[in-house]
Amino acid sequence: MASSTILSRKFIKPSPPTPSSHRHYNLSFRDQTANNLYLPIAALYSKPENHTITQISNILENSLSKILFFYYPFGGRIKDNKYVDCNDIGAEYFNVHINCQMSEILSNPYNDAIEIVFPQNLAWGNSLSEERSSLLVVQLSHFDCGGVGISICLSHKVADGYSGCKFLSDWVSMARDDHKLNFQLSCQFDGASFFPPIDNPPPMPNVVPDPERCVSRMYNLSSSTLLKLKDIVVSTNPQIQNPSRIEVATALFHKCGVDVSMAKSGVFRRTVLFHVMNLRPPIPFNTIGNATCYFSTRAMSIDKTTLPNYVGELQKAKQQIRYELKDMNTKELALHAIEKIKEIVNIAKDDCFDMYFCTSLCTFGSRKIDFGWGSPLRVTHVKDPMKNKFIFMDDPSGEGINVLITLTEADMLLFESNKELLEFASPVVQSLE
Structure with a gap:
């Protein structure tokens, strides 16, 4: 070791x-x-x-x-x-x-x-x-x-x-x-x-490591695979316009997570997926600190667990949050953020939902970390202390996506054998030999 x-x-x-x-x-x-x-x-x-x-x-x-x-x-x-x-x-x-x-x-x-x-x-x-x-x-x-x-x-x-x-x-x-x-x-x-500071800000939920052992794996979605997923979504539901690679990737992994939950319990459980949105713009790109907000998408019944539906709901949620934020002043932005934090806290207390969290670092340049001795073989994170977390990053080509997934050990065993996952995603494993 x-x-x-x-x-x-x-x-x-x-x-x-x-x-x-x-x-x-x-x-x-x-x-x-x-x-x-x-x-x-x-x-x-x-x-x-x-x-x-x-x-x-x-x-x-x-x-x-x-x-x-x-x-x-x-x-x-x-x-x-x-x-x-x-x-x-x-x-x-x-x-x-x-x-x-x-x-x-x-x-x-x-x-x-x-x-x-x-x-x-x-x-x-x-x-x-x-x-x-x-x-x-x-x-x-x-x-x-x-x-x-x-x-x-x-x-x-x-x-x-x-x-x-x-x-x-x-x-x-x-x-x-x-x-x-x-x-x-x-x-x-x-x-x-x-985001003007306040005297008594509401605390985020304590990040307590899951009592079950969590593990993480990285999967790659190639550019050709992402195009295939986009074609599936658009051909099934022509009303969906120009789905992004993050949207179709999010939909795939959310659906695989639901499949794992059903394989364990034999019944469908409602799910909520929390997304992190970068607020640059309208906030300037050179603003350093925390400039994000949360929004969520839900699947309340098994008939909603299709890739086109997930993508459609995700696009609607993003449009809604942008509409809500576009004319807000700083005080209203703070109040909006407080409400989203309360939403996360309340849902975390509700055992009727399976919760997932996802965030994207794509297009932020994390793959181009060349200090002067060449490009990295791999760029990655540690696993999250909480289960059901998806982190999206650009793969070395810049066109595909690497996804770091953290699940409980038992869930990962089911997840990594999911047929739909294996059809579109490949584990990121490499050797220097």
Whole structure:
């Protein structure tokens, strides 16, 4: 079994230091209501031909210090769930050796093996303790074969998925010394102007790991498969216009989840699928922080569990939420967000529903993480602490989709043998041999 040895641990501070005028950063309402989990993403690379581990670490440390000047809240500490003290304590940085071949990780049928490249006991925690209060934690991992892994864990209190990918993209550009990017204009910490903070924000439901053991697997939907799914949906229901690849992929995995539930219980259970929508636009693309909202789709009877119906309901829900949000002022946006949080809490208490959550990082650039030694062999996340979670990412081609699925161990055994799943999706397993 693979094990890791920490070779060094340090804090990387912003350089130059954060100006005194920027030392106090107010959290937005959406930041305040975000849970305390970390957003974990990792990229794995084959053995770099022209860089030693020492050179790689130097590049990462120097560029991280420079980019933190522009992303200065990430090097600070949260105070009272109200603001970030941008005190330049810095990001936590680990240099770790992993005593196995990278192929053992990449060829493992379950994505859980990737956890070795993340700082231990961090990505799954639900609180920012005094001991572990860093908002950004980075780990450089090197394997016996010479392969390299780079992982970041960014507190959800200061970033959503879009912000995390934007930070990673800017860091990569800084590491490659890409002067074409105007870093001064690339990010703005102005979320509080769109979601003004409040004194007593409603808490999100506590993220308590499921009592049943959860596992994760990654599946790929190729561009040709996505086109086939779109054709099936449109030919069955011509009223559906231009379904997106995320819509048809979401419909497929939701339907497979319902199939698993019916296989276990023998009866149909109502389902609700919560989606995360990026609010950029209308909020500017360079706004860093949490700028998302939730909406949901439901299947209340078995006759609604078809791919065209799922896609149709998803399109209706997206149109409705956009209509609701388009003319809202900041106060109304906050009230809308509160109601959606209450909806999640109430449904979580209702045992009559099977709940699913999905979020997409597609088009955010997470597959292009080339610090200067080539493109990654795989980009992925750790499994979610909660079951029934789907995370969508661009595959290496940029046209297909990789989907990271977290289910209970018992459900995964049924899910991975689902005929409809196997018709359209392929497990992501690769070897360096």
